[in-house]
Amino acid sequence: MSKEIIKIEDLKREFTMGTETVHALGGISFTIKEGEFVTIMGSSGSGKSTMLNILGCLDQPTSGIYEIDGVKVKDLSRNELATIRNEKIGFIFQSYNLLARTSAIENVELPLLYNSKVSTEERRERAIKALKMVGLGERMDHTPSQLSGGQQQRVAIARSLVNNPVMILADEATGNLDTRTSYEIMSLFQELNKQGITITFVTHEPDIATFSNRTIILKDGHVIKDYQNDNIQSAAVELAKLPKQDD
Numbered sequence: 008m009s010k011e012i013i014k015i016e017d018l019k020r021e022f023t024m025g026t027e028t029v030h031a032l033g034g035i036s037f038t039i040k041e042g043e044f045v046t047i048m049g050s051s052g053s054g055k056s057t058m059l060n061i062l063g064c065l066d067q068p069t070s071g072i073y074e075i076d077g078v079k080v081k082d083l084s085r086n087e088l089a090t091i092r093n094e095k096i097g098f099i100f101q102s103y104n105l106l107a108r109t110s111a112i113e114n115v116e117l118p119l120l121y122n123s124k125v126s127t128e129e130r131r132e133r134a135i136k137a138l139k140m141v142g143l144g145e146r147m148d149h150t151p152s153q154l155s156g157g158q159q160q161r162v163a164i165a166r167s168l169v170n171n172p173v174m175i176l177a178d179e180a181t182g183n184l185d186t187r188t189s190y191e192i193m194s195l196f197q198e199l200n201k202q203g204i205t206i207t208f209v210t211h212e213p214d215i216a217t218f219s220n221r222t223i224i225l226k227d228g229h230v231i232k233d234y235q236n237d238n239i240q241s242a243a244v245e246l247a248k249l250p251k252q253d254d
């Protein structure tokens with residue numbers, strides 16, 4: 008049996024707005040096991056961002072259980088939450104969130120700067136390995152402005168991998184990319200997943216979900232569907248079907 012990476016039970020998140028209470032998440036339960044590639048979908052206002060913030064230990068639920076890699080997140084201090092975020096989760100955002108004027112390799116090294124157990128040499132070696140994994144071995148000294156959007160997202164993916172997280176958590180990670188580039192990035196996610204990396208991908212784009220193994224659909228703060236995808240599309244195959252670009 009694979010290990011449970013995420014365990015959520017009857018999770019609720021309420022916001023108080025004046026005299027009104029908004030039930031952003033109204034009692035959600037699911038588990039994500041090691042090696043899964045899950046997309047979390049839902050229309051605007053369904054609770055995706057609220058869920059993502061809790062999964063990423065950026066926010067705490069009002070009630071219910073959240074465990075990541077066996078750690079109960081509820082009672083952790085701010086510092087402990089920061090450590091969990093840094094050690095267990097690889098974040099990928101729509102807008103890449105790279106440091107400008109900083110080379111790809113230095114961007115990828117960043118999460119390791121807080122890890123006193125990792126020497127300077129090891130930091131460099133791990134960053135090089137991560138950049139090679141995402142196909143950017145030849146672009147390590149380029150700054151974000153010298154890279155395309157897809158390449159910047161690859162740097163962000165390398166940065167998310169460098170700490171060997173238990174899960175990659177992606178927030179609309181292809182939202183800023185054209186179709187061709189987003190399929191290239193999805194193909195990379197599929198390759199990483201084949202290597203055993205657990206991925207949770209929050210998106211509102213249905214075609215992105217066809218590349219994942221499982222989809223959880225939220226509506227009004229509840230899970231309305233949670234299904235295994237028995238017709239997983241290959242992003243590399245879909246990419247090859249796209250019309251050729253003019254050179």
Ligand SMILES: Nc1ncnc2c1ncn2[C@@H]1O[C@H](COP(=O)(O)OP(=O)(O)OP(=O)(O)O)[C@@H](O)[C@H]1O
Pocket residue numbers: 022023024029030031049050051052053054055056057058211
């Ligand atoms: N800080 C907050 N204060 C009050 N209400 C909030 C807060 N954050 C979210 N909500 C409410 O919770 C519900 C879920 O919001 P959430 O942002 O999680 O949806 P979403 O699915 O991410 O939407 P979108 O796709 O538009 O980003 C909405 O009704 C929203 O108005």
